[in-house]
């Protein structure tokens with residue numbers, strides 16, 4: 595390993611950010627706000643690559659609306675001054691549109707992104723960290739790991755999963771063949787698949803361990819988002835035979851049976867389809883897949899300090915949807931962006947920089963230090979009549 599390092603070109607930065615999705619780019623913008631220039635953003639593919647590979651029909655479930663001037667910044671914006679909703683005049687953007695928004699931000703703010711620059715290995719180093727790419731060794735005093743979850747679907751949740759089609763790798767629901775499907779997983783990705791397949795006239799059975807379509811938890815990280823509940827209710831009304839929702843069905847195996855596929859569930863039932871089942875059972879974290887040994891773990895989850903750094907390596911920060919505080923997952927842009935300012939402020943302080951440039955970020959919800967947001971997200975007003983859950 596060491597002789598390879600020596601042969602590589604060596605560059606040194608204050609901060610290296612790994613991943614040019616909303617998390618990495620948002621942190622870069624917050625660091626810019628405190629005047630930090632010696633940074634680099636290393637992206638294995640292209641800016642917004644995860645969004646660009648979404649199924650064509652998929653939309654952001656979080657709505658965009660240009661309410662920035664009233665201190666209620668567009669929910670999908672990665673800094674206080676931009677609005678993807680305003681850029682496209684669209685409330686629920688496609689993956690392509692959101693990736694284009696990120697590209698426009700990179701161009702406008704001239705962020706130092708290096709595309710096609712995969713970080714293969716992270717090493718701790720006396721001066722901080724050393725990041726190994728295919729052709730370079732990059733040194734940085736601080737690292738922000740921001741590689742997301744989308745690149746890491748859970749491909750082996752049960753035996754026979756390799757016979758299934760992974761929902762996040764489908765390019766378009768219109769173009770896959772067949773008219774009967776089993777979808778495994780009843781959260782956002784699974785219901786999105788079912789909605790689009792039923793919409794084109796297919797029969798779809800959704801098998802889910804729990805019944806997210808019945809949860810009424812106010813946190814969209816726990817229950818389905820209003821956007822998805824609304825779409826599901828609409829399609830069930832319009833095409834009552836299109837989608838069957840089966841809760842309490844934990845799939846334990848998928849097998850091939852001559853022309854069909856059969857999914858077996860823990861309670862002894864089984865469900866068949868002529869098409870490979872759609873696997874929508876979730877994602878793993880880039881932390882777990884790429885830098886697990888740099889973090890402390892408890893019950894399968896990485897531990898974070900109060901400023902979103904590793905508890906083992908205080909100069910290694912994490913930004914993105916795998917962040918957890920007080921048992922709450924920051925798995926939406928509007929949640930994890932609340933910490934961009936916290937990370938930038940902390941790095942700024944450790945570098946002896948003036949961090950007052952973040953005051954606008956703080957006013958607009960991009961620097962929330964008070965973690966009460968994790969425990970206090972219930973609405974004070976109960977609806978008079980909760981709409982009957984879709985069954």
Ligand SMILES: Cc1cc2nc3c(=O)[nH]c(=O)nc-3n(C[C@H](O)[C@H](O)[C@H](O)COP(=O)(O)OP(=O)(O)OC[C@H]3O[C@@H](n4cnc5c(N)ncnc54)[C@H](O)[C@@H]3O)c2cc1C
Nearest residue numbers: 613615616617638644654655656712713741742914926927
């Ligand atoms: C199907 C799905 C739908 C979602 N819908 C919404 C939504 O509507 N609203 C919302 O707020 N959130 C949504 N989310 C959550 C969403 O994942 C995050 O909001 C967002 O993608 C996370 O941003 P990120 O920058 O952490 O990760 P990503 O956008 O995945 O960016 C990570 C980047 O890191 C790069 N990378 C990975 N490994 C390396 C490496 N070793 N070296 C260099 N680069 C690397 C990848 O190429 C990628 O570009 C959704 C998630 C999924 C999976």
